[in-house]
Every structure is written in structure tokens, then in C-alpha cells.
Amino acid sequence: MFTSVIIPAYNEESRIKDTLDGIKDIEIIDQIVVVDDGSSDGTAKVIENYKSNKLVYAIQNPNQGKGHALEKGLELASKDADIIVFLDADVGVTSSEIAKVIKPVLEGQCDVSIARFKPASKKGGMGFVKRLAKDSVYEMTGVELNATISGQRAFRREVISRFDHMPEGYGVEVGMTIDILKWGYTIKEVMVDMTHNETGRDLSGFIHRGKQYLHIKKIVKQKKREWR
Numbered sequence: 345m346f347t348s349v350i351i352p353a354y355n356e357e358s359r360i361k362d363t364l365d366g367i368k369d370i371e372i373i374d375q376i377v378v379v380d381d382g383s384s385d386g387t388a389k390v391i392e393n394y395k396s397n398k399l400v401y402a403i404q405n406p407n408q409g410k411g412h413a414l415e416k417g418l419e420l421a422s423k424d425a426d427i428i429v430f431l432d433a434d435v436g437v438t439s440s441e442i443a444k445v446i447k448p449v450l451e452g453q454c455d456v457s458i459a460r461f462k463p464a465s466k467k468g469g470m471g472f473v474k475r476l477a478k479d480s481v482y483e484m485t486g487v488e489l490n491a492t493i494s495g496q497r498a499f500r501r502e503v504i505s506r507f508d509h510m511p512e513g514y515g516v517e518v519g520m521t522i523d524i525l526k527w528g529y530t531i532k533e534v535m536v537d538m539t540h541n542e543t544g545r546d547l548s549g550f551i552h553r554g555k556q557y558l559h560i561k562k563i564v565k566q567k568k569r570e571w572r
Contacts, residue, residue: 345450347498348375348425349442350417352410353433357385361394363431366439368396372446375400375425377417378433382407387433411510418504428504432495434540441536442496448532449498455529456503458489458521459496459536473556477518480564484571485525491533493517493556503529514556515563522567 349367353360360378367373378401380388388403400420404413414430421428427449431442441459448457477492495517503524511519524531 345372345426346374346422346424347372347427347429347446347450348377348421349373349429349431350414350421351376351378351431351433352381352413352417353378353383353387353391354381354407354410354413355383355385355387356433357383357387357390359434359436360387360390362436363433363439364394364396364399366435366437367431367442368398370440370443372443372450373429374398375422377401377420379404379413379416379420381409381413409512410514411512411516414510414516426501427498428501429498430495432540435496435538438536438538441538442498444536445496445534446498448534449500454532455500456524456531457498458491458494458531458533459538460491460494460533461536461538461540473553473560476557476560476564480518480560481521481525484522484564484567487525487531489521489531489533492521493560496536496538503527511563511566513559513562515559518560519563519567522564522571526571 376398378391380391380403382405391401402416402420404416429446431439445457445459448454474493481492482488506527510516
């Protein structure tokens with residue numbers, strides 16, 4: 345089985361090397377695809393200088409959003425890949441935990457697996473975003489999941505190939521989850537010991553979560569039209 349990991353990266357100069365270091369020696373990972381999405385810091389330079397024979401990368405300008413970065417990653421991923429993995433660039437060395445997420449798909453336990461994080465170490469006010477995502481997926485599919493906005497996912501190739509394009513903005517994970525369940529595929533959540541670059545309770549953190557909330561509302565509205 346061949347596994348390709350796709351990492352969309354935007355302004356992650358201080359974390360992208362650690363994220364790559366955490367996965368480059370994992371045996372079940374055959375290819376690492378990084379797409380720098382118009383970063384304004386030194387992310388692209390770190391990627392260009394990184395040494396690993398598993399690494400393939402693209403630098404796209406200007407910034408086009410996570411959905412487009414994932415699509416570019418899928419274009420670059422090996423056609424031999426049986427499993428496609430999405431991994432966020434800001435998880436640092438805890439990226440090694442993605443092996444736990446790949447395993448259930450590798451072993452045929454499910455079609456898609458999603459990383460479920462432990463509760464955040466600091467209060468970030470994410471509750472209302474997570475609640476909206478969880479309730480929206482349940483309302484549309486009847487399936488209760490806790491990690492609906494997690495960006496760490498492993499897919500059987502057949503599942504990811506069903507998507508003509510990736511949903512836009514911060515609603516990408518919720519939109520994909522709804523489609524996957526509606527198509528009748530199975531999803532398993534896997535508890536991991538990963539950490540994100542957490543947003544705090546400051547103005548930029550609240551603005552970020554506000555955008556997430558609006559993007560999820562928009563994608564759910566769109567999915568309701570598509571699936572009615």
C-alpha cells in the first residue's frame with residue numbers, strides 16, 4: 345500500500361520543519377507533498393531547503409486558500425497512492441501521531457479516519473464553532489462525530505477521487521464529512537496526542553473563529569441544497 349501525505353502550508357515558517365521532521369521517517373508514509381499557499385514569511389524557503397527523498401512540493405502565489413492548496417497537493421500526489429492523508433502544517437513534531445490515523449484505513453477498518461485531539465490546553469473559545477460543525481453533520485447525516493473540523497484525515501483513494509473539487513475556506517472539512525457520509529462511506533475517529541498552534545482569546549483569535557463559523561454556515565447551507 346502506498347501512502348501520500350498532503351500538507352497545505354500558509355505562514356508556517358517556524359513550524360513546518362518540525363512537522364516534516366515528525367513524519368519523514370515513518371515507514372508507512374511513502375510520499376510527502378507540501379503546498380505553500382502564497383506565504384508572506386519564509387515558509388517556502390524552509391520547504392525548498394528541506395532534505396528528504398519523500399518530499400514533493402509546490403509554491404503557489406498569490407494565496408488561494410486551503411481548498412485550492414489541497415487540490416494542488418492531490419495533483420502532485422503519486423497516482424499509485426492507495427491512501428491519501430491530509431495534515432495541517434502547524435502540528436509540529438506531534439505530526440508523528442498521524443501514523444495512528446493512517447492505520448485503520450491501511451488495515452481496512454474504515455474508508456476514512458479522522459484525528460480527534462485531546463481538549464486544548466488553553467481556553468480558546470472554539471466551543472461554538474465545534475458545536476455548529478458537529479450539530480450540522482449530525483442533522484444532515486444522522487452520524488455523531490466529535491472531530492468534524494479536524495484537518496488530520498486519511499482517505500482510501502476511492503473516496504477522495506469522488507470529489508470534483510475541495511470545498512472552499514474553513515468549511516472544507518465539514519463539507520467533505522457530509523459528502524463522505526452521504527455517499528455511504530464509513531468514518532472512524534482516532535484519539536491522538538497532537539497539538540496545534542492554538543488561537544487564544546485575543547482579537548485575532550476571535551476574528552479567526554468568527555470566519556470559521558461563517559464559512560461552516562455557508563458550506564452547510566450549500567450542502568443542504570445539494571442533498572435535498
